[in-house]
Amino acid sequence: MGQVAAELRERVYRANQELAESGLVHGTFGNVSGIDREAGLFVIKPSGVSYAEQTPDHMVPISLETGEVVESRFRPSSDTPTHLELYRAFPCGGIVHTHSEAASAFAQARLPIRCMGTTHADHFRGDVPVTRPLTREEVEGEYERNTGLVIVECFRKGGISAEEVPAVLVAQHGPFTWGRDAFEAIEHARVLEYVARLETRVRLLAPDAPRPDAFLVDRHFLRKHGRGAYYGQR
Amino acid sequence: MGQVAAELRERVYRANQELAESGLVHGTFGNVSGIDREAGLFVIKPSGVSYAEQTPDHMVPISLETGEVVESRFRPSSDTPTHLELYRAFPCGGIVHTHSEAASAFAQARLPIRCMGTTHADHFRGDVPVTRPLTREEVEGEYERNTGLVIVECFRKGGISAEEVPAVLVAQHGPFTWGRDAFEAIEHARVLEYVARLETRVRLLAPDAPRPDAFLVDRHFLRKHGRGAYYGQR
Amino acid sequence: MGQVAAELRERVYRANQELAESGLVHGTFGNVSGIDREAGLFVIKPSGVSYAEQTPDHMVPISLETGEVVESRFRPSSDTPTHLELYRAFPCGGIVHTHSEAASAFAQARLPIRCMGTTHADHFRGDVPVTRPLTREEVEGEYERNTGLVIVECFRKGGISAEEVPAVLVAQHGPFTWGRDAFEAIEHARVLEYVARLETRVRLLAPDAPRPDAFLVDRHFLRKHGRGAYYGQR
Amino acid sequence: MGQVAAELRERVYRANQELAESGLVHGTFGNVSGIDREAGLFVIKPSGVSYAEQTPDHMVPISLETGEVVESRFRPSSDTPTHLELYRAFPCGGIVHTHSEAASAFAQARLPIRCMGTTHADHFRGDVPVTRPLTREEVEGEYERNTGLVIVECFRKGGISAEEVPAVLVAQHGPFTWGRDAFEAIEHARVLEYVARLETRVRLLAPDAPRPDAFLVDRHFLRKHGRGAYYGQR
Numbered sequence: 001m002g003q004v005a006a007e008l009r010e011r012v013y014r015a016n017q018e019l020a021e022s023g024l025v026h027g028t029f030g031n032v033s034g035i036d037r038e039a040g041l042f043v044i045k046p047s048g049v050s051y052a053e054q055t056p057d058h059m060v061p062i063s064l065e066t067g068e069v070v071e072s073r074f075r076p077s078s079d080t081p082t083h084l085e086l087y088r089a090f091p092c093g094g095i096v097h098t099h100s101e102a103a104s105a106f107a108q109a110r111l112p113i114r115c116m117g118t119t120h121a122d123h124f125r126g127d128v129p130v131t132r133p134l135t136r137e138e139v140e141g142e143y144e145r146n147t148g149l150v151i152v153e154c155f156r157k158g159g160i161s162a163e164e165v166p167a168v169l170v171a172q173h174g175p176f177t178w179g180r181d182a183f184e185a186i187e188h189a190r191v192l193e194y195v196a197r198l199e200t201r202v203r204l205l206a207p208d209a210p211r212p213d214a215f216l217v218d219r220h221f222l223r224k225h226g227r228g229a230y231y232g233q234r
Numbered sequence: 235m236g237q238v239a240a241e242l243r244e245r246v247y248r249a250n251q252e253l254a255e256s257g258l259v260h261g262t263f264g265n266v267s268g269i270d271r272e273a274g275l276f277v278i279k280p281s282g283v284s285y286a287e288q289t290p291d292h293m294v295p296i297s298l299e300t301g302e303v304v305e306s307r308f309r310p311s312s313d314t315p316t317h318l319e320l321y322r323a324f325p326c327g328g329i330v331h332t333h334s335e336a337a338s339a340f341a342q343a344r345l346p347i348r349c350m351g352t353t354h355a356d357h358f359r360g361d362v363p364v365t366r367p368l369t370r371e372e373v374e375g376e377y378e379r380n381t382g383l384v385i386v387e388c389f390r391k392g393g394i395s396a397e398e399v400p401a402v403l404v405a406q407h408g409p410f411t412w413g414r415d416a417f418e419a420i421e422h423a424r425v426l427e428y429v430a431r432l433e434t435r436v437r438l439l440a441p442d443a444p445r446p447d448a449f450l451v452d453r454h455f456l457r458k459h460g461r462g463a464y465y466g467q468r
Numbered sequence: 469m470g471q472v473a474a475e476l477r478e479r480v481y482r483a484n485q486e487l488a489e490s491g492l493v494h495g496t497f498g499n500v501s502g503i504d505r506e507a508g509l510f511v512i513k514p515s516g517v518s519y520a521e522q523t524p525d526h527m528v529p530i531s532l533e534t535g536e537v538v539e540s541r542f543r544p545s546s547d548t549p550t551h552l553e554l555y556r557a558f559p560c561g562g563i564v565h566t567h568s569e570a571a572s573a574f575a576q577a578r579l580p581i582r583c584m585g586t587t588h589a590d591h592f593r594g595d596v597p598v599t600r601p602l603t604r605e606e607v608e609g610e611y612e613r614n615t616g617l618v619i620v621e622c623f624r625k626g627g628i629s630a631e632e633v634p635a636v637l638v639a640q641h642g643p644f645t646w647g648r649d650a651f652e653a654i655e656h657a658r659v660l661e662y663v664a665r666l667e668t669r670v671r672l673l674a675p676d677a678p679r680p681d682a683f684l685v686d687r688h689f690l691r692k693h694g695r696g697a698y699y700g701q702r
Numbered sequence: 703m704g705q706v707a708a709e710l711r712e713r714v715y716r717a718n719q720e721l722a723e724s725g726l727v728h729g730t731f732g733n734v735s736g737i738d739r740e741a742g743l744f745v746i747k748p749s750g751v752s753y754a755e756q757t758p759d760h761m762v763p764i765s766l767e768t769g770e771v772v773e774s775r776f777r778p779s780s781d782t783p784t785h786l787e788l789y790r791a792f793p794c795g796g797i798v799h800t801h802s803e804a805a806s807a808f809a810q811a812r813l814p815i816r817c818m819g820t821t822h823a824d825h826f827r828g829d830v831p832v833t834r835p836l837t838r839e840e841v842e843g844e845y846e847r848n849t850g851l852v853i854v855e856c857f858r859k860g861g862i863s864a865e866e867v868p869a870v871l872v873a874q875h876g877p878f879t880w881g882r883d884a885f886e887a888i889e890h891a892r893v894l895e896y897v898a899r900l901e902t903r904v905r906l907l908a909p910d911a912p913r914p915d916a917f918l919v920d921r922h923f924l925r926k927h928g929r930g931a932y933y934g935q936r
Contacts, residue, residue: 105435
């Protein structure tokens with residue numbers, strides 16, 4: 001550990017502060033983590049400590065291999081095993097969990113957030129899926145770990161790329177997003193909430209509105225991602 | 235009185251200021267109280283004094299036994315008799331009344347706030363009920379006291395635990411919440427408004443969405459409450 | 469004029485500044501006026517001057533008898549003739565016009581804001597009515613004056629007391645409110661917007677929800693108004 | 703170039719800062735441009751540079767004749783070809799593109815924003831139209847330029863005056879507005895979002911509400927525009 005963990009703790013601390021200021025979380029809810037894959041550990045916020053009280057020292061390193069806390073006297077977020085399973089399955093550098101209002105409502109309504117326009121397509125190449133509910137065994141057993149496994153199952157069974165759709169709704173719970181690092185994961189959480197608000201309005205105003213053509217979705221997604229991207233400065 | 239009342243007045247004053255900053259109340263509406271059961275009195279905000287003008291001295295002590303004002307030249311909130319009946323019936327340490335928008339709309343619509351997800355289950359173990367309307371006799375008699383009695387009746391007849399569901403909607407009026415002290419009661423008022431917003435969205439997006447399984451609700455409620463709780467630092 | 473107008477201008481200036489900070493108006497929209505019935509004049513904001521640029525000197529005195537500007541080089545709000553007719557017909561001391569979102573939507577939807585709960589009844593003893601649309605002759609003639617006359621007709625024909633219901637929605641336009649002075653008129657504009665938000669939610673969540681009993685509405689209205697009022701300090 | 707471009711860059715820079723503070727854009731989304739028709743060039747914000755990082759020097763001049771960048775090391779907004787086609791077809795001095803929530807939802811729902819009241823009529827003399835979706839050829843070819851051409855087609859085929867209705871919704875994308883200069887275009891973007899919010903409420907509360915009479919719409923539009931205008935100071 002040492003230097004690597006210190007830098008990562010600092011970054012994850014700043015990301016949690018940014019999340020707190022984003023309006024996407026309430027009280028001690030929500031969490032951000034970031035991973036150093038070379039060092040084999042990720043760092044996550046502590047459980048039940050308000051964002052205002054947190055310092056970099058509160059951030060808890062977790063071993064990617066064992067899932068155990070590494071040299072910290074703090075207990076990690078209760079959602080840590082969910083993050084662990086996502087890091088094991090998805091090639092991402094940071095993960096965010098919020099209870100943001102519009103996205104959580106879709107999770108509670110058990111509806112995907114459909115890709116209905118270019119704001120969505122700029123970030124997510126298709127619908128943001130909602131998982132199946134967990135079974136009694138999954139809930140009463142290793143609940144938080146099983147939450148992660150059910151997310152991974154949702155993407156595998158649905159043939160969805162975690163790189164092209166870096167977000168999911170856990171049924172009756174709320175959203176998780178991820179990205180290349182903790183800050184991009186937060187940006188995806190912000191955009192997810194925004195497109196959930198747009199999609200709410202569309203479902204209420206015109207439930208039968210036609211979807212955008214696939215070539216429009218691809219144009220927007222690929223304008224910002226991959227080899228042909230032409231957005232931004234070079 | 236003396237020292238006990240002075241400390242409680244200070245705490246209830248701070249709680250009312252926190253409520254004013256919460257966005258849950260408007261003008262002079264809403265009120266917070268806190269109780270000292272050993273001293274046999276609770277303290278509540280004065281009637282019709284704006285939050286900005288209030289000082290600890292404005293907070294009015296009330297005898298739990300007689301319901302009378304104890305050594306104060308201010309008139310207590312007109313809702314004082316409602317608080318009195320709730321303190322007599324429920325084992326709580328603080329009570330809040332607001333007209334917060336989403337929760338009041340459910341009260342006006344005469345609909346409970348159903349437990350549709352984990353954000354709700356983290357705080358309330360089941361639906362937040364709505365009372366029956368008061369009768370003409372109840373309204374034209376001791377109206378505010380009868381409001382308290384109708385809340386208590388709602389929980390007794392419905393077999394609802396006031397500790398597991400520390401919130402209610404008074405029909406055509408608005409929400410009351412309670413907690414271990416005045417600050418937890420405010421936190422419950424915040425969360426109630428939030429889950430009312432979520433539930434509004436669910437009812438509009440997917441009125442027939444299935445409810446979460448009881449084992450999921452219990453898992454979340456018990457993760458934070460009671461002997462098996464494992465949320466937060468120890 | 470002189471002293472009377474100077475004091476009234478100062479008060480109406482402050483009221484317009486309060487309106488600007490209320491979030492109920494946009495850009496140069498909206499206006500507040502206040503009257504001195506002994507002096508026979510009311511004062512209103514100028515037309516098309518942003519709230520930030522206004523000074524007390526910009527406020528324009530208007531004769532209640534003639535409707536003419538009294539000693540000012542500024543043009544009064546284009547809605548001045550509406551205010552004039554309301555002052556002539558209703559026993560009020562201040563008038564506010566806004567395009568606040570929820571209330572204006574009811575005006576556009578041609579729906580009254582029904583009295584569905586105690587927050588409404590605390591301020592308005594019954595539904596807030598919506599006028600009939602103006603005829604072609606009324607629109608193409610003295611449009612702003614006719615707007616005032618149609619409001620007065622709405623209350624007279626509907627048997628509504630302007631003191632008990634100090635608010636109206638002009639069809640396809642927006643709300644006007646009034647009160648004992650300009651500041652109470654602003655408070656009524658704030659509450660109107662709030663109950664319009666509540667009523668929007670009720671109509672979407674439970675369009676057939678029963679109305680509150682008349683004895684509940686009366687209890688709340690009379691708790692704050694008239695001889696038997698028992699709200700506030702004495 | 704030189705002096706002309708420097709002044710225009712400064713103005714367009716300030717307009718982009720105003721847009722950033724308006725709440726109508728998110729992250730690096732959205733853009734404002736302004737034109738100097740005598741100099742034959744317009745200036746637009748750079749691509750993918752956050753509003754906080756921008757300086758006047760980042761603003762990119764574009765030739766109205768060739769559509770090419772004029773003396774700048776920055777890449778212009780990816781939407782530049784859309785602005786170019788609008789400047790060529792419409793007699794305006796500034797253009798704004800946002801993804802503002804309510805207006806974008808109408809674009810995604812493929813619904814026009816109907817003129818349902820006087821707030822709308824004060825700024826837009828009739829419905830704000832929604833374009834047809836672009837074809838595969840249009841999307842896979844010069845996508846941003848074709849977006850501009852489809853907007854122009856929408857107005858030409860619909861017989862709509864770009865001066866009387868300075869706003870459009872691009873299907874499944876979002877709004878563009880324009881005005882006499884960049885600042886009026888922003889004002890139109892603000893009002894468009896506001897009337898989109900009003901219209902959302904009307905569609906949900908009373909989908910069959912009658913439209914205002916044409917003489918009411920004309921009275922309001924002409925009260926502020928054209929020879930007979932009588933709003934504001936002279």
